[in-house]
Structure formats: structure tokens, C-alpha cells
Amino acid sequence: MLHTINKSPFEKNSLDTCLRLAKSGSEILLLEDGVYAAIKGTAVEPKMRQALSDYTVYALGPDLKARGIEEDRLIDGIEVVGYDGFVDLAANSDRVQSWL
Amino acid sequence: MLHTINKSPFEKNSLDTCLRLAKSGSEILLLEDGVYAAIKGTAVEPKMRQALSDYTVYALGPDLKARGIEEDRLIDGIEVVGYDGFVDLAANSDRVQSWL
Amino acid sequence: MGNGAKKFMYVNRRAPYGTIYALEGLEVVLIGAAFDQDVCMAFVDDGVFQLKKGQDTNESNMKNFSPTYRALGDYDVNKLYVEKESLEQRGMSEDDLLELTYEDEEDDYKEKPSIRIVNKEELADLMEQQDVILNY
Amino acid sequence: MGNGAKKFMYVNRRAPYGTIYALEGLEVVLIGAAFDQDVCMAFVDDGVFQLKKGQDTNESNMKNFSPTYRALGDYDVNKLYVEKESLEQRGMSEDDLLELTYEDEEDDYKEKPSIRIVNKEELADLMEQQDVILNY
């Protein structure tokens, strides 16, 4: 199952709720302002490192670039995908939950 | 100085930022979904009790009623005002900051 | 419910009135009831506030759509899952919620409660069983 | 600046691109510069991300308004307060931010930095000195 998060983890509770309710083994895609959760050295990094042991985490490349986040700033283990990769993730999961 | 908060403290960081940046002695008005911060027994009650020692805290009555929050559910010390009281608070403060 | 029925879950995460998502989300559920699918609703985070008893919008001049939840049972929408953890964080219990019921046709039309309190693990399992999940 | 000038503070608390508040907030500041008031900007919470270097919107097809911040100095908007606590929470330092400067007419047009890192107490004091505070 694919979960998408488009909110900043510093501003809203979407990431927390997703991590509380997504089953182990799920995929999580960070997009729009949600990509800020992918940065190393932030107050949410510990939460994300924990998440990486339960989930596969992706971040949308075009949204990282728009916000000036270079790939070397990302937490190890987070994969970057484009819109085509986003489509593949959605197609290959059984269902999608957008935590709007 | 009057600070207004219209966001749920469970969903967004507006209350936290307000409490970090409002100077002691300020007035804080909770309105719209911000009124949920006024309820007793929630996860944010400790934060609000602490806030009540530094600030005067108000909640907008019509917004409490719309959401079915009876006055006996409010944390002690929070005052309920109507739209007319909101106008008075704004008029009697030197400036207003809406934490949108 | 036909054999080809899909499982729809409507996830409600927002408080009522501050935004319109709760009201317009409810409109989707009511319309959707006519399509003979397997429908349930989940109330998570501030979504649990939608079911709070005693809403009165007279002084704020908005439309009070709280009574509409009572109609859900008549539309065969009778699985309303409320997350326990979200309730507790907000200092609420089942007593704070609307009493919503439906008549169970398979059990001599007995009146039964529509609201079911579930914990996060139960809700996670339910989500994995859905075909379509819409989040408001 | 006239004697009757008011002190305006524009508080930026949102990230760029996810919502339009940052872009349209910046448009207010640029228009406002013509009114000869005492203007400053504060960057708090996700607002600090507005000043991140290296923004490139080609692949997302939105308008990159990041270069516009460089124009602020020419409009005499040269007090950009960035909250230290917000930067730190986001794993950022001054090196991550755009290098924004202005020419100080009162000091032989020397080029000086517009961005000033302030802590929460300093920012709270600054807010208390304003006449108008607009939050985006």
C-alpha cells in the first residue's frame, strides 16, 4: 500500500498520523511540502530513521529541486523518484492513501 | 498585544509558535478550530495551563458552541467572549498578530 | 450489495466548521450510498470532533450539518470507525459522541450502534482491506 | 522615511510552492515599498525555507520566485529577520540561505547583508515594536 504525504512535518500532523497507521512494509512517498521530512539533521530526522526500518520511503525529485534541497542533504535510504516513478509506485501498490 | 489562533493545536503548529513568540502579559484569543486548545483533559492541556501563567487566554463563544464544547469542559481560567468581546480585545490592544 | 461491490473508506481527519471538508465529505458519502458499494467511514485525528454531541451554530451563522450524521444509518452507512487514540488525545470518550444507530435487516431490524471504537492497529488492518480510500 | 511612517512587519511562516502565501506575500512587500513606511520581514517556522538557496522549479513547472528576494534591497527592504530556533529545528544554518544585500546610503553605499539571524526573544521584542503585523 502506498501512502503519500504532502505536508511539512514541522507544520502539520500528517506524517505522524501516517506513521501511526501505515502497516509495516508499506511505501511512503513524500511530495510537495512533505519533502521537508527527508532532510538530514532536522528535528524530525529521528522519527524518519525509525520509519525507514518499517517502510520504504520515497521523495519526489521535482519537489526537492523546487525547494533547493540537494540529494546529499537527504537521510540515507530515502529514494528519489520523478512523476513517472510516482505513477509506477501508485500502479504497483494495491491501494493508495493520500494523507491530505 | 493580542494574538489570535484559529488552528487546531492537534493539527498545526500555530499555538506552539504563538506561545514561543508572544511576550508575557499578552492576550491570546482562540477562535475557529483554535478553540479546541481550550478543552480540559486533552494532550495539550499541560501546555495551556503553563500558558495561563504568562498570558490571559480567551476563547470565542460562538465557535465553542458550533463545535459542541460546553463551558464546563474548558480549562479553568480561560474566558469566553463573543464577537463583540473580540472587537473590544482588538481595540484595547496596541497591535494584533493573527497566527494564520 | 452486489458481488462486484468495491470497498470504499472515507477517512475524516478534519474538524467541522473551520474548513468545509467534513461537510462536503459527508455529501460524498450520502450520494455514494446509492451506488450499492461496501462503504465505511473512519474518524481519525480532528475528524473525531465531527461526531461531537451538542453542536449549535446559531451564533456563528454557519450551517449545522451535525444532524445529517443521523441519516447515515438509513442510507446503509453503518460502519463508522472512530480511532481510540485520537479520541483519548482530545480528552474525549464515546459518551461525547452522537448516538448513531441503524436497523440491522439481517437481525430482525434490531437497532444497533453505527459507531465502533477501534484502536490504531485495528484501523490499520481495516485500511488494508479497502479498494478506494478517500481522505477529507 | 517620513515622520508619520508606520512600522510594518511581514511575518512569513509558510514554505514556498506548497502554497502561494510566500509568493503573494512577497508581492505585498514589493508594492508596499513604494509607500515609504518602515518595513521589515520576519521568517519563522517553515518560512525560513523561502530563503533556501538553489531553488529550481523547472521540473515541477511552477514559477521560481526565489530570485525576487534579491530585489528587496533595491526597494529599501533590508531588515529580514530569520528566527534562529526555526532554522535549527530544520537542520539549516545561515550558509543555506540566499545571500541578500543592500547598499547603505547612510554609510557611503556600502553593501551590507539584509538577513539578520535573531533568537526568539529578540524576535518577540521586534514584534512588540510594530504598528501593523501581517502574517503569511
Added chain:
Amino acid sequence: MKFGILVNEGPYQHQASDTAFNFTKAALDKGHDIVRVFFYHDGVNNGTRLTTPPQDDRNLVNQWSELAKEHELDLVVCVAAAQRRGIVDEDEAKRHGKNADNIAEGFHISGLGQLIEMGIKADRVMAFGD
């Protein structure tokens, strides 16, 4: 006392327009002046006459129009924000080659300078939004 009112969200989606309206009405009832109501961001969507909300709900656009008429309020829709979102009056329609306009009674389109001017003239600026 002179209040300036800033509305940053459209009708219905957020409570902002309702709260701004209720505040404005209460301020007028108390004898305060409203320098201007400025609609910015999605707030410009309060200024379309093409809405038809359900009969049992409030009509926010009409409420603003009627309050403006009663109290001679200056309801200003920001031109730049309006262009992005499709709120146009007759002049704007002509300028941009549009074959219709949708501005509601009592609203008019003007520049962002009107927001700054409101900040200068008002004793307090009240912002309502998301």
C-alpha cells in the same frame, strides 16, 4: 476606532470569510469605523456574483454585498490575485479579452497598494485566513 479587515480565503472552504464578516458586523454595531475590507489570495473568490449556495445555508457573497450597501463599506478585491483566480469586472474583462465578468455588487477590483494604504489608515488591521 478604525479597523482594516483582510480576508485571505474564499467563501465556504475555510471559516475565514465567516469570521471576518461576523467581526466586521460586531465592530460596526459598536460604532467603530471600517476603513476597508481587502480580499487577497483566494479571498478574492468572495467577490463573485455567480455563487448559489444551498437554500438552507448562508450566502456569504450576498452578506458582504448587503453589509457594504448598508454601511458604505469599501470592499476591495486585489487585482493581481483576482487575475490568477478568475474574478473580473467589466474593465478587466475588456482588458484581458474575456467574454464575461463575475464581480458581485459592492465589490471593486484595485491594486495591492490599497492593502498598504489600509494598514496606514487603520488603527488595527485584522487578518482572517487559513
Added chain:
Amino acid sequence: MKFGILVNEGPYQHQASDTAFNFTKAALDKGHDIVRVFFYHDGVNNGTRLTTPPQDDRNLVNQWSELAKEHELDLVVCVAAAQRRGIVDEDEAKRHGKNADNIAEGFHISGLGQLIEMGIKADRVMAFGD
């Protein structure tokens, strides 16, 4: 694979419409089918032809109209949400006594049932919003 696309926010204010558009385009490029694009909540504001964004910015309404033309997409604006927010076509204008309409090319107004039907027909429903 068949995708259904749900857009819950208007253009510009949130990135939702951009992301939905980029996703839809990428899905089409990969040979997937788009059952429908359904515009709900403030998403209905994507369907007005009266916008004129700045020249150096993308025109979201036109982007949708053009993509719809190229791929025969079904762009549906929810009628109930549209009535609240002032998006009307010729029929709706007539029905509600409005002297103008503002629907953009390629969009049409229909009921919420189209959203449910999209959920039934699509293999995946993708929601984009705030």
C-alpha cells in the same frame, strides 16, 4: 492501468492542481488510462476560463483544457461544490438566473455520483489537495 484523479483545491493557492496535472501527464505518457479528473471542494475553481495569470507563470486552467483536448479527458466539476463557489456553465446560469457563465473549455459540470463512479471504474484513485 486505469487511474481516477481527484483535485480538491483551486489553482495557485495550493500546489494540488500542479501535482495532479503533472501526475496525470506522466500517467498518460506511460500509456495508462485516465478514467476521469474530478474537481471537488475548491478544486472546482480550476474550471473557470476567466483567469489571466502573469505571463511568466504557468496557466493551470489552460493546461488542463489542452491536456483534455489532446487525450479526450473527462474533466468533471462537481455541481454542488461549483454552486457554492460560483463556477457555472450555460445551463447552470439559466437555472439559477445568472447573467454570465465562466466554465472553461473541456470542463463540464456534473453530479457527485461521477466521483463514486470514477472510484468504481478506476483501478486507483489518486487524491490531490491541501
